[in-house]
Amino acid sequence: MHGLWKPRVLGAWRVPAAGPVILAVNHSHNIDGPMLMGTAPRPVHFLIKKEAFVGPLDPFLRGIGQLKVDRSGADRTAITSALAVLRHGGVLGIFPEGTRGEGDFASLRAGLAYFAVRSGAPIVPVAVLGSNEKRGRVIQGLPPLRGRIDVVFGDAFDAGDGSGRRTKAALDEATLRIQRRLSAHLENARRSTGRRCET
Secondary structure, three states: OOOOOEEEEEOHHHOOOOOOEEEEEOOOOOOHHHHHHHHOOOOEEEEEEHHHOOOOHHHHHHHOOOEEEOOOOOOHHHHHHHHHHHHOOOEEEEOOOOOOOOOOOOOOOOHHHHHHHHHOOOEEEEEEEOOOOOOOOOOOOOOOOOOEEEEEEOOOEOOOOOOOOOOHHHHHHHHHHHHHHHHHHHHHHHHHHOOOOOO
């Protein structure tokens, strides 16, 4: 990542140095996950759609600790693997919108709240900005080589309400709390980096 682009990493010190943590990342370009993996202060285990595990990418992704998930339903194997990462004090990376889109945290799936409430791990919001602003001339599908991409880490927070409840209502409430925190972080990150709203 540092060889091909010029990432500017802000607030990496906000990621707890030890113990379980969930990095909640906005997602507007395919490079967002690799960019975070290359700039985060700790190794990150991402839940990645099973379609990405093809050919030589399959052993590579498994080798660096990435987790295959079948998005067509509740993938119990992926859920168990993700909870194991947190149980062993690791870092789980999640795109809470579920798929690549506007990258604005406008619509969150319940998975992030489930992992956070079930594990008790704090959430650190992460904004990746600049990956989708313009296309490169050398490789059309990627940002311009040596272009600046900002990776902004926010303050860690707990998703639960302190009651320990894991009901659907509790997870729905947690999802709303999470969305407010992630959206606020994204706005602060755009303001502090001078990035326009990406569309």
